[in-house]
Amino acid sequence: MLRIVVTGGAGIAGQAVCSLLAEQGMAAVAADVAPPRQASPSGVTFVRCDTRTPGDVRQVTKGADGVIHLAAWHCAHNPPVSDDTIYAVNVDGTYNVLSACRENGAPPVVFASSMAYGWGSVYSATKVIGEELWRSYHEMTGASVASLRYHDFVPKPYLDFGMKLLRNGVDVRDVASASVAAMNAAVARRFGRFMTIVHTAHGMPLEVVRDFRANGPAWCEEKVPGATALLQKYGLDRDLPGGVEQHDLSEAGRLMDWRPEIGFVEFLQDLKARDARGEDVRSLHAPGRLPAE
């Protein structure tokens, strides 16, 4: 059985990744400074590990068949953390994980990068440095490395989350499925070094992508009957984007056998079901995902 270490395994992405690894029959080790808030499912073991402490990471990566490196502080944390802490965890911590991996047989690595990559903040600079560190790791060891530039899955009110899917938002289940698909592909050595964006794929025709405000409501209505009335009822029709942000994810499909599954249609279906049950969707919070039915 493959033993996959997930740094930051108690976080939002970390818990989803660990659960999916366990579901797919792997032993997931959630290595984090803090334990997860919810009980871990069977197949997931929590190990306390501070990536800033080389001995902790050396210990936890011993015998690992792969490492998914998620541990980081980001700008959306509330209360905020200092740039010094962001740098220490995201850069020094990443270096320690890299060194430990070199000592422990150079397992394949999936690195959590970000669409904030290179965007004028210490956090975004740490993701540039992180991608570079893992590029060097690949060059030094030959191990397969994937850098995944996730879009935004920071917790937010449910309706905001849905609308964000048309812009720069992504569901944490797609973040988890991309991370595990990347690990499976790295273990199978389907690439040496690979980078992809992790985002939605709504399957919209080009005219809808280009002018959602004009063409989106009719397309939504066709996919989810009643959608236009729902958009109006919740005031979402006032927040429609002109163009929808979409990226070419075909290489991720080819190399990692991955495609996102949660888009605006799935959000509308979920909203429709909740509305029909009389739920107060305005008070719901989406921890980066549509809450379970």
Ligand SMILES: NC(=O)c1ccc[n+]([C@@H]2O[C@H](COP(=O)([O-])OP(=O)(O)OC[C@H]3O[C@@H](n4cnc5c(N)ncnc54)[C@H](O)[C@@H]3O)[C@@H](O)[C@H]2O)c1
């Ligand atoms: N949330 C987003 O929208 C988003 C977008 C792009 C990229 N990312 C990246 O995805 C990864 C996961 O993000 P998330 O939103 O799940 O964050 P999160 O805060 O929910 O999880 C991060 C985890 O890292 C842990 N951690 C912090 N310092 C640590 C240390 N020194 N040693 C070990 N563990 C430590 C925290 O305890 C936490 O459980 C991060 O690398 C983040 O930069 C997140």
